Amino acid sequence: MHAQTQSDPAAQEQTPSRLRWVGGLLVGTFLWAIAVVAAHAIPPVFLGIDLVGPTYAVVALLFAPLALGAVVAGLRVARCRLADAGFTLGDEAARDVALGVAIAAVWAALQFLVLIPVTGGAERADVVVNSEQIGTTLGGLGAFVLLAWGGGFAEEVYFRSHLMTSLRGILGTSRGARAVTVLVPTLLFAMLHGYQGGWVGMLDTGAFGGLTLSLLFFWKGRLLPCVVAHAMWNTIASVVIFTLYQAGGATG
Template sequence: MFWQYNNSPPAAPRSVTKWRWAAALILGTVLWLAAVITSEIIPQVFLGLELQGATYALVGVIRAILGFAAVMIALRLIQLRIRDVGLVSAHWRSDALIGAAIALVFTLVQFVIIIPNTGGAARSDIVANAAQIGDSAWGVFGLIVLAWTGAFSEELFFRGHFFTTLRNLLGRSGIALAVAVMATVALFAAGHGYQGWVGVVDTGFYGGLTLTLLYVWRGRLTACIVAHALWNTLATIAIYLWY
C-alpha cells in the first residue's frame, strides 16, 4: 500500500521529482473539475434534461467514469496506480463497517439535534438539496445513485489524489501533514458552496475534515466512500420525507 499512516510521506519512486508531484496535483485537479462540469453539461445541453431529480443518476455515472479517468491520467505522471492511493479490496469489510457507523452517527446528530435547532427547512443546505431532489420518488432515486457514484469519484479525487499528491509534495513534517489536511478540507468545502455557508461548514467538517482524517487513519478509500455515500443516501431520504 503506497500511502501509510505515519508522519512521513511514503517512499516515492526515485524518478518522481517535486515538479512531477506538483504537475500531477495540478493536472488531476483540472481534469477532475472538467469531469464534474462535463457530467452536468451532457445531460442538459446534449440530452435536453432538467438538472433535477432522476437526471442526477446520469450525472453521477458520467462523473464516476470521467473522474476515474482523470485521476488515472494524473497518477501516471508520478508512476502510481489507482490501488497505490487506496482503492483496494483489502480489509473492505471492517473499513465498510467503520464508514457505515460514522455515517449513521453523523446522520442522527444532524437530523435529531443540529438541523432542527439551526433553521430546519429554512437552512440553505436543506433548501438546495430539496430542490435537487424535487417532488417525486424518482428524485430520491437519482440522488441516491449520485450519492454512491459521486462519493466514489470525490473520494478517489479528494483523498486518493489531491491529499496524497499534496502530502508528498510538501514533505515529511507534521506541519506539512496538517497543511495537506486543511487544504483538502478547504477545497472540499468550497466545492459545496451552492449549499450556502451552513452547508459549507457542515460539509467542511464531515466531508472535508472527518473523511480526510479517516483516510489518514485507515490508509484506504473504502471507509471514506461508504461514510460519504451512506450519509448522502440517508440525508436524501430524510430530506424527502421530512422537509
C-alpha cells in the same frame, strides 16, 4: 564491508520526484474539473433535460467514470501506484465498510437530531437546496441516491486519493505538512459546496466531507471507508430530507 554511500538507482526511479507530484496534481485537477463540468452540462446542454430529480442519475453515471479516469491519469503522471493512493481492499474490506457506515450513521444522527432542528429545520438553506434538487417523486429520490454513490465516489477519488496523496508527496510527512494535507482538502471541499446553502452548507460539508473524511483517509490509508462514509451519509440525508422535509412528499 564498506558502507553504501549512493542511493539505489532503482529505488530512486520508483519514488516520484516532487516535480512529478506537482505535474500529476495539476493534470489530475484539470481533468477532474472537466469531469465535473461535463457530468453536469451534458444532460441539459446535449440531452435537453433539466438538471433536477431523475436527471441526477445521468450525472452520477457520467461523473464516476470521468472522475476516476482523471485521477488515474494524474497519478500516472506522478508515477504513483494506485495502491499507494488508497485503491486497495485486502482483508480489511468488510471492516472498512462497517466503519464507513458507522461514521455516516453517527453524523446523520448528529445532523438530524441536533444540528438541523436547531438551525432552521426545513427552512435551513442547504435543506431547501437539496429538497429542490431531489424533487417530489420517488424517481428523483432514486436518482439522488445513485448520485450519492456515484458523486461520492467521484469526490473521494479526487479529494482523498489524488489531492491528499499528491500533497503528501509534495510536502512530505512532517507534522506541519500533515496539517496542510488535511487543511487544503477541507477548505476546498467546503468552498466547492457553497452552493448548498451558503455558509451553513460550507460549514457542514467542510466538517464532514472535508475534515472528517480527510482524517479518516490519513488513519486508514484506504479509499473504501471514505467512499462508504460519504455515500452513506448522502444516502441517509436524501431519504430523510425527502420523507421529513419535503413539502408534498412522495408522489410517484
